[in-house]
Amino acid sequence: MKPTYKPYRLPSGGWGSARSVGNIVRREGVIGSAGIALSRHNKVDGYQCNSCAWVKPASPLPFEFCENGVKAVAWELTAHRCTPAFFAEHTVTELRGWDDYHLEQPGRLTHPLRYDAATDKYVPVSWGHAIEEIARELHAVEDKLKGTVFYSSGRLSNEASYLYQLFARLYGNNNLPDSSNMCHETTSVAQPVSIGQGVGTVDLGDFGQTECLLFFGQNPGSNSPRMLHPLQEASQRGVPIITYNPLRERGLERFLNPQSPTEMLTGKETRISSQYHQVENGGDLAALAGIGKAVLSAHDESLAKGGPAVLDLAFIAEHTQGFDRYADWLRAQDWDELERRSGLHRADMEATARVYAAAGPTIGIYGMGLTQHRAGVETVQMLVNLLLMRGNIGRRGAGICPVRGHSNVQGQRTMGVTEKPELFPLDRLGEQFGFVAPREPGFNTVEACEAILKGEVKAFVMLGGNFVRAIPDHGQMEPAWRRLRLTVNVLTKLNRSALLPGEVSYILPVIGRLEKDETAAGQQVLSMEDTSGCVHGNRGLRAPASTHLISEIRLLCELAKQVLPANEKVRWDAYMTDYAEIRKEIAATLPEGFHDYETRMWEPGGFQRDLPAKRREWRTESGRAQFVTPEALDEDLDMPAVGHDVLRLMTLRSNDQFNTTVYGYDDRFRGINGIRTVVLMNRSDIDRLGLKVGQAVTLRTVADDGVDRHLSGLIVVAYDIPGGCIGGYYPECNVLMPVWHYAVGSKTPAAKSIPVTIHSDGDAVLEPQMEYATG
Template identity: 50%
Template sequence: MSEQRIEFYKGPAGGWGALRSVAHQLRQHRIALKGPRTLLSANQPGGFDCPGCAWPDSNSRTVDFCENGVKAVAAEITADRATPELVGSHTVAELATWSDHRLEALGRLTHPMAYDAAADRYRPIAWDEAFARIARHLQALDHPDQAVFYTSGRTSNEAAFLYQLFARAFGTNNFPDCSNMCHEPSGLGMKASLGVGKGTVALHDFGLADAIFIFGQNPGTNHPRMLGELREAARRGARIVSFNPLRERGLERFADPQSPLEMATGGATPISSAYHQVRIGGDLAVLKGLCKRLFELDDAAQACGAPRVLDVAFLAQHTEGLAAFEADLRAEPWEAIVEACGLTLAQLHAAAAVYAGAERAIVCWGMGITQHPQAVAAVRMICSLLLLRGQVGKPGAGACPVRGHSNVQGDRTMGIDERPTAAFLDRLRDVFGFEPPRRAGHDTLAAIEAMARGEAKVFIGMGGNFAAAAPDTHVTAAALRRCALTVQVSTKLNRSHLVHGREALILPCLGRTEVDLQATGPQGVTVEDSMSMVHLSTGVNTPASPHLLSEPMIVARMAAAALPSSRVPWIDLAGDYDRIRDLIARVFDDFAGFNARVRVPGGFRLPNAAAERRWETASGKAQFSVQALPPAAPPAAGRKVFTLATVRSHDQYNTTVYGLDDRYRGVFGQRRVVFIHPDDRRELGLPQAGWVDITSVFGDDDSRRIERFLLVDYDLPRGCLAGYYPETNPLVALAHHAQGARTPASKAVPVVLTPHAATPRAARRPQPAEAAPADA
């Protein structure tokens, strides 16, 4: 573990720092030989899809992985093993005091385990008994809606399809999933505006764009392979305009580790031609300002006889709602826009000029847009910005929501959705011969509320780390503990195994890197990336344990045990994934010929109506919509209320913590930090590197509090804070979510800071959340 220190990083993203990190990961996991051999198969035709992010594969690079991809792969192929003997040598109460990093460091799970309440330990259990126990609990429920089926974005298309089929054959649409917690507003906003809930661009469009606008995203940490496309775009002269509260190194400079010249000379490529530090929550105002300015520029062009700025032919043919949209923008005072976003009028005008001058423009965004109360409104405003200049449905232009986990988009395509369409349910009925439930199910927040009320009694998690990822940590934990049974399908030990129901099971599964041998031979699974490419993923390594099952087989055996009268041949399907894909093709027309098409190197792209300028809306046209700026927060008497954004460190992916360093932000050996503007810190009379407690404030509710966080001076707007999650998740109230999407508003948490009462000596001692890994 690194020494605890703050040492701000001056170099570019990538470069030698990334290579040193890769070498460290290979040494730490004792895979110096196995690791490089495995990584050469990552994101390659005939190889496996990286278990990290959903950025598309280039299919042209011999080496197509990044530093954080190495961390994800190394964590999966580690030599360390979390055997029943090792896990069972500690009580669950003791394990609960460990940091997430230390739990991760135990290594791969090797056997199914069950919670022994009398001993407060996990003990090994036979697979047959584990499935029988799940069946007994499900069959004992009063109603199918007392079961909750959670899905992680790492789940393959084949596993997700079987999983939703199992749950619907059981009788429920309770499908909370990681989309509920991240990009739900993207799908809803784009669907309302463009008729599709997915991005309209393909990877090759980045090579054609004249301008790329990036909102609320940190690709250097969350999608490092994206930096390769941004680097090439910048080098050929494309303008990259970034809007983000924090200065993030990946959006500033990047040294490509695969560039001999940059590595030899210490050079780097500047990424953003303009970097605007918008106030947290100010993106909607920025977008409204850009749209307003386009009308002003169009007025000026008409006055002098210059070419129009707006694409009037496109607007007339393909859109509706423009008149009301224009009237609202013209009536909105610039003063209100500037006040709401925290940028200057000159900055907004400059950004609009870049967009107006681009023949082809792409707008990208991440959870800095979607985890806000006004998230759906912001996504709809992005769509409106693109529509004004016809930047949808042409090469080098379009909407690009950059999603997180590797198959989060594919899971939704496969039917992991608590609000399924009638057409989809009709097709399931016709293909499988049962009547699926029609009532809407629980999303993530509703599932937590139902468990807290005692109305949901069985929780099954297909991957992920629900207890750590969900908001309102203490409420979520109490809800899970009310369950009669919690089941976690996992590769490694995590927080959710320690926050369990009265009975609990851990079911260890194969990883993406491992050979999946079934009755008809080795199998490949499929995934869908952020840009709707579907491709095969085939593991190359011997499984970490002979006792592991694949995710499709785990689902099939659960279904066969719980639904003994089902007409679905569950076990036969899991014995040959081609059979699953044939059924997928019968349910979804876009997957016709699935098995043949996916075996073409690189796979195939799903059709996108908006990319073809076909608008699957009620009117058959793309929709403009009026979006009001949020009202200003009332002043708080006697205390300064900040807006806190939860962020990832560079040493984590989602809730998986690989290490305790955040190299690009200069934080080493620790995670309990809060980034603050130095002038705000001085205004509060707090010392540099002082310790504070953080309390979220929602009306009169000051009950959510986390203690002892280190203040770190950082370049971000006044009144804004940032801190790592899941450590800051306890501050996010269940009721604080995106309007119309119910995604936790984790990037806009109102908080106050108070000095921590610890003595200086105690403040220097590491706390449990910063404890050393087990092998340190």
């Protein structure tokens, strides 16, 4: 199909969502089975969505799923199978030439496979052989502190996550990077300093009682569509929803609920954002400073006139520290500078401040538009500051809401999958299992990449995910990855990481979340944690895709029995037979939050783990919520400033993908069809740089480290994006991001602001000429 572009004029949801759902269930051959599965989607005694981590409600809708959830279900339940016959027909070198979408289309992996360098193919092996050789290789790593890395994706269950961190620490290190390192690690660093906990403070009930919503850098239409339901309800109650985002995203503008027959038949849509401010890439820190400055000015002016306080002075006095220094900093900020750095007018920021100052309880919502910047930690803390100014943390209908991506990325961190030993009770874990847990900080994602580039890492175990595709600097990382001694890919479908084998490389396919996990003790259940900190049970409902699949838990236990010394306190055989035994161990390690685990996880809405800041208990160094004053307004001090020829690139997901999983090549809400190799540009930048819509161009990173990072063959699309800013798809554009370009403090890759130059690939223009997108 010829690539096309036509601006999308319809709301999010609606018939477009229904058609997209119909297309994928037909393509995956699961029209009947998907319907049965979706009846248990996000339901009590059902399963938690295997896409995003949005809240699983206590009183679910009859159809408690969204377009993305259906795509994830169809992707896992697919009728297609990727058997050993497929690998007999294709070499690894050939498969590396396939794109991400077509690599996953052969379907579910059915057999364990080992890479054969002589034929350049993956060949089937027995589970016993695979586990025995992997154990032998892990034993052979001399420097166990640095030589082995245990990575996991955010879809791992609580039970598997707990065993995984236990395995790694018994092995001898804290090298437990995960997908959180690439997205919300910034949250995990910023919020504990400000409010004493690394997760949000709001639940679904708060959305029903809020009086104002502030949105920063999060796109629910593509990333967490079920979130549109509480946003729609808030809008219909007259709640102002104020959005700061570089692109005008359809899900933040208008929504037509596809689960409402009345709306579908009448076309009645709901306005989502009441204000929409297109902040520049990297301009959120300045924008938040401007809003805070305007709120403070309104407070000062009101007091000077003998009026009421705008700020919650009682809350500030009783619960916070650092306000005076922060207020002095705000007053000293220059409006011209705030406008220049944010890309907004002073009136925009003041308009937000007026609404916020007049509102009652307010929720601050954000995503990777805040976290993936050099100053991401300070930017998140600035949003917390804004909420603290009016007492909007620790009250009903108010709080901070970081929207997590992967369905259990928050849960696996709770279970101890972290490179930071101070975040998990290692003394208690060591006493429980009779060992001295390592205290040396492990590698996060960026540090693992740096260690691989240095040749320090010898073995890399991936429990899910597509690590090599998700990380920055593909041009540097992929050759280094091939020099690893051992790479283990625990997957359900083929992806690009598996096609970069080390000397010894395995693909180990496992049971999916929607599938029944049967052991000698009967069908087993799992648990996950959603973005609001609520923990839910998960029960599979379909037979596994192949009789040759085993569970992640069994794989870990079988491997542990061969890798680790015998320890009577670690009952691997019991854990892989009855997962309730794992939950007993979790409750012993985390008794404050996980008592009565077995029954509480089946409560409607799950059970919420302890969130101290929700009740205004601040587990910070001072025992109070902390106003954090930023050092400067620059978000990207390690890279050149934007000039005439330098643009700031932000990476994006389409609405037809979930992280590195590409469901298709249509980005419906942006009107882009049949193509992902595009660069979204402001019309004025296209004209200024002498380019044409539809022209093929090369992006080149502006950096002084001597490495040529470039991406060619991108097609220019005129789009409603601030001048000086451009957008391109993740993970394709990751090749342009240096490993060292990350958030200070958290090392989250700074994917939302990469300075690049743009160069014509020639005079050829893609026909038909693409139209210009206007809101």
